[in-house]
Amino acid sequence: MNDITPAELKERQQQNQTPVIIDVREPWEYEETHIDGSQNIPLGELPGKIEDLEDLKHQEIVVHCKGGGRSATAKALLQQHGFDKVRNLLGGITAYNAG
Known part of the structure; x- marks a missing residue:
């Protein structure tokens, strides 16, 4: 999927169509x-949390940092994990x- 702009994300939030945000x-x-x-999963901890996120495998997820x-x-x-x-x-x- 293509990446998302801040404006597009804000528009989605206003329409109550907010994706999962990590x-x-x-x-x-x-x-x-x-x-x-949003949920906070630091990048260094993400590999160990993949199994916890399994239910989100086919949902839209927006990841962000600074x-x-x-x-x-x-x-x-x-x-890489599907x-x-x-x-x-x-x-x-x-x-x-x-x-």
Whole structure:
């Protein structure tokens, strides 16, 4: 799937069509600011959480970090494990909060 822009995600949220949102930043970053409804799974912990996410394998998932680097890695990892609807939030939470 193509990645998602902050504007597109916000529009989906306003229409109550929010996908699963996974924030792959560290807990202290998540505490500073986060997208409502997102779950925090730091990138370093993601490989150990794959089995816990099994029920989401065919649901749309948006991964994000601060600027897009860590979430690009997270997207690739999830896709390698058969998650087929993973999208990276372009520009990360920095772009999301700026919009």
